[in-house]
Amino acid sequence: MPTKAKALQHGTYENLRHEIARQHPDFSDRLRVIAEFALEHPTEMALGTVAEVAQRAKVQPSAIVRFARALGYGGFTELQQVFRSRLVASVPPSYKERITGLRRDGRFQDANNPQAVLTRFASEGMVSLESLQDRVRQADLARAIELLGAAETIYVLGLGGSFPVAAHLTYVLRKLGRRVVILDGLGSALGDQAASATPADALVAISFRVYNPDTARLFPELVARRLPAISITDSLLSPIVEGASVVFEIPDMPEAALRTMVAPMCLAQTLAVGLTLTLD
Numbered sequence: 001m002p003t004k005a006k007a008l009q010h011g012t013y014e015n016l017r018h019e020i021a022r023q024h025p026d027f028s029d030r031l032r033v034i035a036e037f038a039l040e041h042p043t044e045m046a047l048g049t050v051a052e053v054a055q056r057a058k059v060q061p062s063a064i065v066r067f068a069r070a071l072g073y074g075g076f077t078e079l080q081q082v083f084r085s086r087l088v089a090s091v092p093p094s095y096k097e098r099i100t101g102l103r104r105d106g107r108f109q110d111a112n113n114p115q116a117v118l119t120r121f122a123s124e125g126m127v128s129l130e131s132l133q134d135r136v137r138q139a140d141l142a143r144a145i146e147l148l149g150a151a152e153t154i155y156v157l158g159l160g161g162s163f164p165v166a167a168h169l170t171y172v173l174r175k176l177g178r179r180v181v182i183l184d185g186l187g188s189a190l191g192d193q194a195a196s197a198t199p200a201d202a203l204v205a206i207s208f209r210v211y212n213p214d215t216a217r218l219f220p221e222l223v224a225r226r227l228p229a230i231s232i233t234d235s236l237l238s239p240i241v242e243g244a245s246v247v248f249e250i251p252d253m254p255e256a257a258l259r260t261m262v263a264p265m266c267l268a269q270t271l272a273v274g275l276t277l278t279l280d
Contacts, residue, residue: 013086021236034067046083050076125262132263144246151202157183158206169268199226205240206232
């Protein structure tokens with residue numbers, strides 16, 4: 001079990017998030033559920049009692065305490081202080097929290113009205129773009145563009161619901177004169193499409209929950225071949241995080257009818273155009 005000294009080492013909220021993600025594969029099934037809840041609902045972790053958090057996570061209160069101790073804290077209260085530090089530091093509310101507020105205001109109530117549905121998706125898209133600006137760091141953008149600029153070939157992997165972003169990124173990069181291979185698995189040839197990838201190339205992987213199994217399978221294979229990887233995903237627990245050189249985390253809306261692709265599309269365009277501006 002981690003010591004309290006170790007807990008203090010990852011005492012900042014951001015460090016704690018990474019520590020939870022690091023330990024996630026080794027947690028029991030129950031602790032994994034709590035880990036996922038903690039990363040997805042940091043405000044509730046900060047403000048709820050241990051009983052309230054347990055009820056929302058659908059576990060026993062004792063499991064919440066075990067989770068805190070597994071991370072090196074004496075109990076839930078110590079762990080909760082780290083989540084509260086996020087609020088004290090005036091971290092902007094996540095767009096999950098903002099959309100929840102919009103629902104409480106009654107703006108999404110009349111879902112049978114097509115105009116109301118349009119309003120809902122437009123509002124979610126606008127808030128997701130605001131969140132993208134808050135979340136993405138200049139250093140990560142610069143590093144991703146550097147990797148793409150040094151690549152002989154850019155491989156783009158995004159299957160299932162992520163395919164529109166992958167296809168659009170591929171289209172824009174090609175229009176801008178880059179050599180690109182989209183790993184779309186057409187004709188069941190996913191492995192063949194990636195066979196020529198080398199460390200001189202770069203990979204952009206896109207995957208959101210529920211993660212496509214072929215993406216989850218191929219990503220670590222390419223990373224093991226020392227291919228520099230840029231991941232666009234929704235959680236530090238995503239199967240395309242470990243081994244990535246740069247990770248862009250874009251969480252989904254709570255209980256959304258469909259995941260909005262506005263923010264991932266905007267990020268993809270930023271990488272492609274930013275690459276061209278840097279090289280020209």
